[in-house]
Amino acid sequence: MIRAVLARPAWIIGAAGAAVVSVGLGFLGRRVLSHLDAVEVSGRSMIPTLRPGDRLLVETWTYGRRFPQVGEVVVAPDPRAPTRELVKRVAAVDDGRITLRGDAARSTDSRRFGSVPLAAVRARAAFRYWPLARAGLIPPAIAVPPAIAVSD
């Protein structure tokens, strides 16, 4: 059934998606919308989970209520350049600090820049809405963790 939908021309899906989204946004209150944002991924360190150009919905609701958990994909400021935001996976949470890892074998993450404070991680990557063919929830764990630490 999903295959049948995906086989239709992209513009029909696009138009239907846009209609659903705009009606949906209309129903959602401002309080809900204020916890959501759309972001675009750049870079390759989260392959295979995220690819460059993927568009995601991120939400701040969850981490307003509980701590990030191991396996979740989060948005956090780069400790080396705080205006940049990183998207990485939580590898460990301890003592008020979070260790971040990319899913790809080559990734600059906590192995390079150390752990980040718990309070810095405010948004969770929840849903990929683009491209439509790979739309869906962001899996909360990767099957095969990166085996080796690579410095670049």
Next chain:
Amino acid sequence: MLTVHRLIHPTRRVSAHCDLPCGIYDPDQARIEAESCLRICEKYAASEDPNFRARCIHIKEERADLVIGHLDDLWHDYFKPVHLEKYPDLHDTFWHATKQASTVKGSLDVEEARKLLTMIDRIGEMWKATGGPEKTRVQ
């Protein structure tokens, strides 16, 4: 705050880079490693010592991998879509050059290494013509 406009044109970027883009891109980096490959092939051919020859093979393979890495960085990070308009063969050139670097990795033929140098020089020309030296070298 999510809006339809932000959904369609997300301006917020989240970065999954595998390094901090330092903005330094120079084909000489790849060329020097490729020159090493060429010299190693010559030294291999001139030697009879099996241990020395084994080291030659090992080190040449490392250097060829470095060539591939440096070329990939140039390809993915330095060159932009506007450059593709000026050089429609840009992707092909890089594709062939990285493939040639793989060939050099597995070969002890000096001529293969020389071919790789020619290809890197072609990339160097494109880098120069797109203002690479001015844009990426520390003055």
